[in-house]
Amino acid sequence: MTGIPGIPPLADLVWARGYTDPAWARRHMTAARELVPSRCVRRATGTPTPLTAAPPGALDGLALAGPDGRRLPLAELLARAETDALLVMHRGTLVHEQYLHGYEPHVPHFNASAAKSYLGLLAATLAHEGLLDRGTRVTKYVPELAGTAFGEARVDDLLHMGTRMSYAGRPYDKALEAQRYFAVLAPRLRPYGYSGPATIREHLSTARSTGAPGVEFRYENGNVEALAEVLRRVTGTTTSALLSEMIWSRIGTEEDAYYLLDADGTEAASGGFGATARDLVRLGETLRCGGATGGRQVVPEAVASTIVSGVQDGHPRRVRFPGAPASTPATLSYHDLWWIPNDPYGSFMASGIHGQRLFVSPGLDLVIVHYASQIVSPAVPAVPLVQAFLAIGTHLQG
Template identity: 30%
Template structure:
């Protein structure tokens, strides 16, 4: 196909030219629809290799599932309406270990890979659980035990457990729209945004080392800060002596039978951005949910300890959660090992990333749902609630 024909095909598929998508606008609509599926064309990445020779089964027709009612606010909505309203790119529904529906937006396939954003944190915590089971991480040890470069930062006296549960006292605000604040500097350190005039570029370690303690002690209220999860990735690298992506491939990706290579964004030094850089195919994302649903085993193979899974899905401090802002959209929630717990009757739990990336597990209904989205806004509490209502409807009807 000639260059002009290729460009015309791209514009016909997405409504804009490939040249329109830049590092300065890749998270904004409408360009995010393409960019979230092609992150490696915008940001440096490291490969997470799948086992060669494994292939996916055929797509499972979702039409019966899409017709199911979605009872929200008395409206006569269907699951299909809910998917459109939440800007869904892909949905995989698994019931009792079997894929029962694949939904793909236009130009998305079983092989397409999509960024997880902060759902990456939950995957990183699964990896931490594997390392902990190997006896290489002490959860009560302070962070500088593994990363001495952080000895003068807020993390000097923070335990690994505080990092896992987002209970680090940190002078940091997750302000997505401020181009000059600490969060923007953090994103630039991860090569996620272009440099700005007068900016001194950082890589992740110098940025993390610059963060200072906030008011109060560590181990207090739930305080969501993405850098905590990059600290956890650093701890994993130092404890294992391997690059993060290589360890993930060997100890998680290949053992769960992932069919597609994944990748993770890296900074200028090649350090993985474990707080938000995972990119993977939808069914492989669902396989991580199945691993958690089955208590750390998959296809009869023990990958993660059942104690770690139990700690993740059944613990977490209700008091710490109620003291944080998440109570507004998840009143009965808790947070443990970077996974959210709904507090509902089925003890469902889930991951969450900006722009609508979620992995939802209902152990009673034996349901796992992986969802990729391209919501225009990074954070929208109404859409969080709608997504949770959608998952609950699937648990009751699928």
């Protein structure tokens, strides 16, 4: 029996496999580079930028709204979120640093889709410097993508998830296509008899347009992988070397980061990045300070400031807050691969599927890094992390 609305065909059930145990997810979040090939993103060569720590207790007694709206102590909320690390920096001072479930500060943690935002920084910076034209079709930079949904799009469409596509003629299903993307990267995730793409480039080549680009928001890994290929062609270097040269080696990082690689040695730019929480909070603080750290401008101030101000009402990049009732005004926007909560504080966020967050709120003088190993399932209520971060920020401001 086929064609039942809302139910994938039996042949697709294998692609719906996911992490059903937080401990299993955590194993992958903290040891991903041991499971597939990876490439180093080099840290700073000098003395790391010091992280000034405040005396403990800044968040003592704080209660935050949980999944059902009830207020919970911070420790219980973190348990619900399967938190591995929580770092809170306020006005340049680390006021809270906590590691759970045996996760250690020096170990890089998988960032999942939060990695998309870091690539967005690189693209926006190159565009600001005149090396990349947002309005140009992707085929100018990557001729091999001619005839694909991504080749027909403009660079700016990729930066705002503005393409509509189907892969290999399949009806588009976001969750299933994410699983197929993982199978491209990790042969262990491929089902018996798999004969699909074995590299990211092969995967992109099967995407065909199902609608005009720049009209509708559709969150899809392929946009980011196509953009990463554009940046490699523009700069003549790998994604790892580019991130190291432009950002990672310039913000006083303590540890190398990494990208996972496909069989061609190409970085998984849309979700294959790992870094320590301490180094990620350094990136967040750099952005909170307008792209500057240690007395030098790392990210152009114009790029850092327009992550939020570049959002336009009525643009397809403005989307509803996931799960928000239709009667509420809660929204998220999306700009240059960053999520914008549209709060009064000019906040923006990099977000990964299992609870990875880099939350920057200039108006609250706040940077939060949250690493987790959440299970993604309708049976497991999502913890309202953004609301928790804002509550932490307003508590510290008070």
